[in-house]
Amino acid sequence: MTAAEESGKTPGRLASDPEATEKGLPRNPRIKFHFKREEFDFFFQWLAGMQSHGGVSIGEAYYAASRIREGDIESWEREWTELARRVERRAEASEASGHRVSARESLLRAYTYYRAPLAFISPLAEPDRYRSTYEHARDRFRRATSYFDAPIEAVEIPFRDAALPGYFLKPDAAAVRRKTLLMIGGGDTFAEDLYYYLGPAALNRNYNYIFVDLPGQGLLPFQGLVWPERAEEPVGAVLDYLCDRPDVDTDRVAIFGLSGGGHLAPRAATGEKRIKACVACALILDFSAVWNRRFVELNQKAQRSLPYRLLKSFFAWKRRAYFNMVDTYVWRFGLQSAADLIDATRNYTVDPAKISCPFFNIVAQQEYEQSSGMMIAAREAQRHISHETNDLVIMPADEGADSHGVGTNLGLLSQVTFDWLDTALQ
Amino acid sequence: MTAAEESGKTPGRLASDPEATEKGLPRNPRIKFHFKREEFDFFFQWLAGMQSHGGVSIGEAYYAASRIREGDIESWEREWTELARRVERRAEASEASGHRVSARESLLRAYTYYRAPLAFISPLAEPDRYRSTYEHARDRFRRATSYFDAPIEAVEIPFRDAALPGYFLKPDAAAVRRKTLLMIGGGDTFAEDLYYYLGPAALNRNYNYIFVDLPGQGLLPFQGLVWPERAEEPVGAVLDYLCDRPDVDTDRVAIFGLSGGGHLAPRAATGEKRIKACVACALILDFSAVWNRRFVELNQKAQRSLPYRLLKSFFAWKRRAYFNMVDTYVWRFGLQSAADLIDATRNYTVDPAKISCPFFNIVAQQEYEQSSGMMIAAREAQRHISHETNDLVIMPADEGADSHGVGTNLGLLSQVTFDWLDTALQ
Known part of the structure; x- marks a missing residue:
């Protein structure tokens, strides 16, 4: 019996067999909350x-x-x-x-709102504004932390010649070693974002x-720290830090990767055996398969051909939000153009056979059904991860x-994640 | 300086002078979240x-x-x-x-969803279904309370030959007397609803x-306990209960009235001097002015005239959600028809001159601008309440x-309410 089965998830909703899931779940209606434009409504x-x-x-x-x-990023920002x-x-x-x-509560909301414009500011085109917008938001979050009841520390984790910024949060000041969740964000996150993701759920x-920027996240690309091929290295630095803390139970440290972190966290788990359980939401084995192939090709053709350059300019004007969003990824990978995204990330892979800790893949139904990469990765993980606790859940x-x-x-998400972790880290 | 000014609300947003507010705030755009139908989108x-x-x-x-x-209450319920x-x-x-x-967390959500159909079930037309739908939801809430970390007790407060059901919630089990907020709901609330309103904010x-059904709320009208003219009587019973508790600081008991509670709480404060601070969101001085006059007249005419009876039947078919909603109020006041709502509530009044504790009126801008009753009540309160702490804030x-x-x-709301209470109860 797997940890997820033991933790008693609703039968039929935990899909160890992806085929069963495909049949068993209702069709996704693609609900919009407010905006017609995909990028706006997603955010x-x-x-x-x-x-x-x-x-x-x-x-x-x-x-x-x-x-x-709709589509007007100036009004979005304003x-x-x-x-x-x-x-x-x-x-x-x-x-x-x-x-x-x-x-505290209003500063925590102020952070979110100040940070929202960053979704559509290009760090390539406007690096200064990208930086100052973030720093302004971050300072509100920092101020909020001074009013927390739960102990929270801003941390800077030494890595090479730099420091990975983030926070360590714990339920209270008691002198005990506790289970610890290391949260890893994705291709457009800042460390502070990760507080809102599962922070309060972890405390409860x-x-x-602990939530930090890895290389390729936050503002670190400005220092030349771009998205890592070997995530086990910066994650190793975080684990060094955790192992030195008197309040961390080093036998019960788990990692959770959100979005692009669904690549970084499992990749780290392949090389870093101090990780005792790994959750991906959702698992990405091959990063080069993540990108929109047609968009990358458009950018490649635009480098060689005037008509495509004009076409790209037209789209860039028409869908600035999308182009600026992609710029963030380009910049975070240390590239200059979206044309290079696929080639540059060919070696960014995870070998699932090297994951030897309990593993949990949480996939949103929408993505599972629409992205062949997600489904393939899920199946590969099911086949090749050696630990007996190797679970897949489709979020319906x-x-x-x-x-x-x-x-x-x-x-x-909190329920599914922590119920699983409680068992996996027992 | 009033408590609200001391608590430092943003200048220009605390309106001691309603005229200033009318000019100073931006126009309300009447935002819809999802539904076009007013009743559905409101809920x-x-x-x-x-x-x-x-x-x-x-x-x-x-x-x-x-x-x-839209407008289909069967699909709403389903x-x-x-x-x-x-x-x-x-x-x-x-x-x-x-x-x-x-x-706990999923049971707390299950309550909300099981309870949502009650918005549009008529307790006059379908009393059994109204009762069983509520009881089913309530039982999920009760189950949730067994998983609370904070101590929570289901209470039954003796009142006449009956009992007012509710809950007493406190931050922890420490043997100390604390400030206590008594939350009073409105014309369509159940005690459990009030947990979600300010419960977690109070604990933090x-x-x-403490949150209970008064007569006229929850299922109490089934026992003949209908909406009280003299709210000070049932509220007095709750205060008797609170004064017996070893964990209540009886010098610092406040009352908050939501919606129809914006009448009950201030009314109770006129007669019950154990209340040390009173908040209304928003203040209703004259309950007979609350009702939609044209709707009441339609019901009156329908009692006398066949054409109006047909007209009413047509509207009742066309806008069942609204008619059923009004049925809830009719039933809670112990009436048989919406035709009687105005006449039957003529004596349901609050004399603001009799409120002698700190008072705080929190009015949503939308209602302040659109309901002359709200604005008149706010002005009357500003003029006649004798306590020097007598505040009005328009929520923009x-x-x-x-x-x-x-x-x-x-x-x-939590911020504005508790920042004010902290000062008023000092």
Whole structure:
């Protein structure tokens, strides 16, 4: 019996056999929350989901959304930023009068809103604005941490000549060693984002929670630290740090990879045996298969041919949000053009046979059904990971849990993740 | 300086002078979250807001909404109930494997979803189904309470020959007397609903939180306990109960009235001097002014005239959700027909001059601007309440805080409420 079966997930929803899942789950209706444009609605859904862990208030988010014009990234940026300022003023009022909980909660929302414009700012085209927008948001998060009840420390983990910035959060100050979850983000995350993802859920379940930028994340690419082929190296640095802490139970350290972290975390687990359990949401074995092939080809052709260059310019004008989003990935991989994304990432692979700890692949139904890469990776993992605890769960559309990273149902994600971890780390 | 000013609310947003507010705030754009129909979207927004306190996961809520047909209360009922069953199955899995936090969180969501159909079931037309639907939902909430970390007790407060059902929640088991907030719901609430409204916010701020059905709420009208003219009587029974508890600081008991509770709580404060601070969201001085006059007149004419009877039948078919919603109020006031709502509630008044404790009126901008009753009540309170701490705050549209009861921004509502209470109860 696998850990997931022991943890008692609803029968028929835990798919050890992908075929069964394909038949057993209802079709995904591709629900929009507000925007018609894919990029906008995706990010809006992500934000709306963060309400579960204090990232937004839904009314605030809808007010901003109602004033954003479809596809217009200037209005996207303006409305989130103005909302952030209003929420920050609320925070300042509570800070001035010594109301710590209120100050904390509004600063945590202010971070989210100040950070939202970064979704569509190109770090290649506007590096200074990208940096300052992030730093402004991050400072609000930092201020929020000074009002936490749970102990939280900003950490800088030495790695080569640099430092990986992040936070270590624990349920309370008791002098005990606890289970610890290391959260790894993806191709467009900043360390602070990861607090809202599973931070409060970890605390409620008596886990330590450490969340950091790896190379290729946050602002680290500005220092030349780009997305790593061997994630086990920077993750090893984080584990060195954890092993030195008196409050970490080093026999019970797990790693969770979100989005692009669904590649980094399992990759780290192939080489770093201090990881005692690995969760991917969702597993990516071959990073070069992640990219939109037609988009990469368009960029390649545009380098050689004037008509394609014009075509690309037209699309870049028409779909700036998408182009700027891709720029983030290009920049994070240390590249100059989307034309290079596939070739440059050919060696970014995970060999599932080298994962020897309990493994859990959490795949949103939408992605499982629409991305052949996701389905293939899931099957490869099922076949080749040697540990007897090797689970796959499809997060179903009819629980609103089928968006990327399961961002729209953090309640269910928390449940599925920690119920599994509790057993896997026993 | 008033308590609200001391607590440092953003200048210009605390309106001691309603005129200033009318000019100073941006126009309300009447944002819809999903449904075109007012009743459906209102309730959906309410649910979406409850995510802040664990009432829903936004993806779950949107999935259900996406399958509900506009105005079709059968599909409304079916989709929320089926969602509730899926979430309850998740809860059962976590219960079976001993994962208390996950069990609690999913049961708390299951309550919300099982309870959602009650919005549009008429307790006059289908009393048995109304009762059993509620009891089914309530039992899930009860089960959730057995997994709380914070101490929570189901209470039954003796009142006349009956008992007012509810819950007493406190931050921890320490033997100390704490500030206590008594939460009073409205014309369509059940005691359990009130947990999600401000329960977690109260705990985070070290308050006890007691939430009960008063006469006219929950299922009490089935026992003949209908909406009280003198709310000070049942509230007095709750205060008797609180004064007997060793963990209540009886010098620091506040009352908060939501929706119709915006009448009950201030009314109780006029006669019950053990209440040391009173918040209304929002203040209702004259209950007979609450009702839709044209709707009441339609019902009156339908009693006398066949053409109007036919007209009413047509509307009742066309807008069943609205008619059933009104039935709830009719039933809760112990009446048989909406025709009687105005006449029967003429004596349901609050004399603001009799409120002698700190008072705080929280009005959603939308209601403040659209309901002359709300604005008049706010002005009367400003003029006649004798305590020097007598505050009015308009919850602005541009923070998404302008829906009924501020349900769409519980973060801001919690902040404004408890920052004020902290000062008022000092």
